[in-house]
Amino acid sequence: MxxxxxxxxxxxxxxxxxxxxxxxxxxxxxxxxxxxxxxxxxxxxxxxxxxxxxxxxxxxxxxxxxxxxxxxxxxxxxxxxxxxxxxxxxxxxxxxxxxxxxxxxxxxxxxxxxxxxxxxxxxxxxxxxxxxxxxxxxxxxxxxxxxxxxxxxxxxxxxxxxxxxxxxxxxxxxxxxVELPKAGPAGPGAELLERSPVPVSDTPPLTQAPVVVSGGRGLRGPENWPLLEDLARALGAGLGASRAVVDAGWRPAAEQVGQTGASVSPQLYVAVGISGAIQHLVGMSSSRCIVAINTDPSAPIFKVADYGVVGDALVLLPPLTEAIRRARAGAGP
Ligand SMILES: Cc1cc2nc3c(=O)[nH]c(=O)nc-3n(C[C@H](O)[C@H](O)[C@H](O)COP(=O)(O)OP(=O)(O)OC[C@H]3O[C@@H](n4cnc5c(N)ncnc54)[C@H](O)[C@@H]3O)c2cc1C
Missing domain, CATH: 3.40.50.620 (HUPs)
Structure with a gap:
């Protein structure tokens, strides 16, 4: 049947x-x-x-x-x-x-x-x-x-x-x-007493986002995160981070990608200033397309990347974000 x-x-x-x-x-x-x-x-x-x-x-x-x-x-x-x-x-x-x-x-x-x-x-x-x-x-x-x-x-x-x-x-x-029976679910069950609203973020949740933009220690400090957030907004992406930046207190633990963080498999993963330690790779290497930006051409992240850019993220991010915004608005690069 x-x-x-x-x-x-x-x-x-x-x-x-x-x-x-x-x-x-x-x-x-x-x-x-x-x-x-x-x-x-x-x-x-x-x-x-x-x-x-x-x-x-x-x-x-x-x-x-x-x-x-x-x-x-x-x-x-x-x-x-x-x-x-x-x-x-x-x-x-x-x-x-x-x-x-x-x-x-x-x-x-x-x-x-x-x-x-x-x-x-x-x-x-x-x-x-x-x-x-x-x-x-x-x-x-x-x-x-x-x-x-x-x-x-x-x-x-x-x-x-x-x-x-x-x-x-x-x-x-x-x-x-369809109608439900008058009697609710059987059994003791938990009674809901109160629920607080979830803080609203303008980026989609990390583990479900079709595009993820993640930052590592190469971004030099939390003061540079707005550059990454701008790129994430332009791509409609969720925000991720390496453990090194979470341990340093630059980003919340909920953003960590890797062995001891979230596992993600988006269509596109953009790794910015992330070396590509094995503990990071296990959380993201099943992504469909990986783009890496790193100053060090021998960084291990380039071994799993489909596209790599060797360069300074702090210099590259603003024009990259601007080009993506213009392309998505239909104005071309
Ligand atoms: C048990 C265990 C569990 C772990 N779990 C995780 C985990 O879940 N997730 C995780 O991420 N890590 C995890 N780690 C840590 C992991 O081993 C690495 O230490 C960590 O991933 C490194 O983070 P990073 O790439 O940001 O920093 P780094 O390794 O310091 O790399 C920074 C990179 O930025 C590049 N860079 C520097 N300046 C610039 C610039 N201006 N522009 C562009 N690139 C630049 C450098 O060339 C370098 O490649 C774990 C470790 C252990 C032992």
Whole structure:
């Protein structure tokens, strides 16, 4: 029997929408490789406004809308309960694909536990097995190794950002409103007492950004970071850093890329004034295209770079940023 793929959307931010489209693209490609099947998109929330109208053209065959006050803010407890209700309405076998956003990563454990099948995060490759379920390849140890898992149905996987091609715009799919049972999720569960707003940054989150610009000790000091921030803004990039600059207190720990920091795999990684120590490379060498700027032509970063510029970053960054701004504005270099 053809499987059904359910994608749980994260429509609250541009990153959430992009990773949702990647999950829809991955779902369609997965089913097409195995003889077809239906792709359903789940929209969970409250006061979704015009989101369902936009989402019906994101490439699913069907859009299921759960609009309920209990889903007004994202909590893995309530969202896993809501998504479980949707999975049970679909014809088995079911594969649930979650976006590579913070929401998707938070939901995967609780949802797979509720469904009683198999679950994993950071999927890089997906394949349906004849009878058992979903085969998933995922990275391990910051990308130094990988493993392949076989998940029984109903299988749940959150995807690695940027690993799958996004779905194409489609004809309008039918939208169906679904109601949740009056009784909430069973079990004691945690009660939400208070939530503080997340500080708003004008650069996208590091681990989900399609472009990352990272700085190292070659930038000489925190006073030069505005040069890097300008470049990141021009590219719509997330900001990263080497451990040396984090240890020096120039940048917050959340920006560190590498073995003891974040693992990133953007389409483009720009390493500025970073030597390319192995502990840094394990966190970024799976990036699709790597550009390095360094004064030392023998810096190890050039061994993994697709494009390298030997020169002083403090001199090169302002004209580079300006050229990118002009090119993106359509004025040419
Ligand atoms: C257990 C362990 C875990 C670690 N985890 C991490 C990790 O997660 N992430 C991480 O990054 N590191 C990690 N490290 C540290 C790592 O070994 C390196 O020390 C660190 O990555 C070096 O940072 P850097 O490249 O900024 O500095 P440096 O190695 O000092 O390199 C600075 C570079 O800037 C260049 N430069 C100087 N001036 C300029 C200029 N004006 N313009 C352009 N280039 C210039 C230099 O040629 C040099 O290549 C770890 C180390 C250990 C032991």
């Amino acid at each position: 053809s499987p059904t793929a359910l994608v749980v959307a994260d429509p609250r931010s541009p990153v959430g929408i992009r990773t949702t489209l990647e999950a829809l693209g991955a779902a369609r490609a997965l089913l097409d490789r195995s003889g077809g099947g239906k792709v359903a998109l789940a929209l969970l929330g409250h006061g979704l406004g015009d989101v369902p109208e936009a989402a019906k053209r994101w490439g699913a065959d069907q859009v299921l809308v759960l609009d309920d006050p209990r889903l007004a803010i994202f909590r893995s407890e309530t969202y896993a309960w809501g998504a479980e209700g949707l999975v049970k309405r679909l014809a088995p076998p079911v594969v649930v694909l979650l976006p590579g956003s913070t929401m998707g990563r938070e939901l995967v454990g609780r949802l797979s536990a509720r469904l009683g099948g198999g679950g994993t995060s950071e999927a890089l490759e997906l394949e349906l097995e004849e009878t058992r379920g979903l085969r998933v390849r995922r990275p391990l140890f910051g990308g130094k190794a990988s493993e392949t898992l076989s998940l029984p149905f109903p299988a749940v996987a959150s995807l690695r950002p940027n690993a799958f091609a996004p779905s194409e715009a489609s004809a309008a799919a039918p939208v169906e409103a």
